Amino acid sequence: YDEGAGLEIIHDNHIIHRDLKPENILLVGSGDELVLKIADFSLSRKLVPGKYLETVCGSPFYMAPEVLQFQSYNEKADMWSVGAILFELLHGYPPFRGTNNVQVLRNIKSSASLPFSRRILQQSHPDCIDVCSRLLSVNPVTRLSFNEFYKHKFLRM
Incomplete structure (x- = not known):
């Protein structure tokens, strides 16, 4: 399997997962035969x-700002979640935190730039x-679509 197969199947079938987070990404296999699998489609x-x-649903740390603001949303909400997961893989914590949805949204809106640590940037x-950065674009219009993400040179390395 390649790195985007699960997301590609979801995308091609016009499904929004709505709860992508580290707990819903499973690692199966061993050695060189490791496969990432997407789990828990209860909110899809x-x-x-x-x-x-x-509908506002999902896990606040991984929810796109348009969802947190009770705005209508499309499949790009899942792409925000992918960006939040990638950020967490780099840092060990999600990009925007808070004790509730309102605080998470406030932290997203008050941030002039993504909170990358200097060490991670270097x-x-x-x-x-x-x-x-492009997955975590606050504006869903400029956020990477699945196809843009899948074709990004980072995944082609």
Whole structure:
């Protein structure tokens, strides 16, 4: 399996997972035969292309700002979650925290830039920082789509 197969299947079938987070990414196998699997589709929904959903659901640390703001959203909400997971893999904690949805949203909105640590910026490949930054675009219009993410040079390394 390649690195995007699970997301590709979800995308191709017009499904929004709505609860992508580290706990819902499973590592199966051993050695060189490791496979990432996406789990827990209890909040997932089929989305007609060009349409939007409005239900606020998911885990606050990984929810896109449009979801936290009770705005309509599409599959790009899942791409924010992918960016938050990547950020957490780099840092050991999610990009925006708070004790509730309101605080998480406030922290997203008050941040002038992504809270990358100096160490991560110095030690990570620029393509890694770029893909993470573009996935965590507050504006869903400028956020990477699945296809843009899948074709990003960071995944082609």
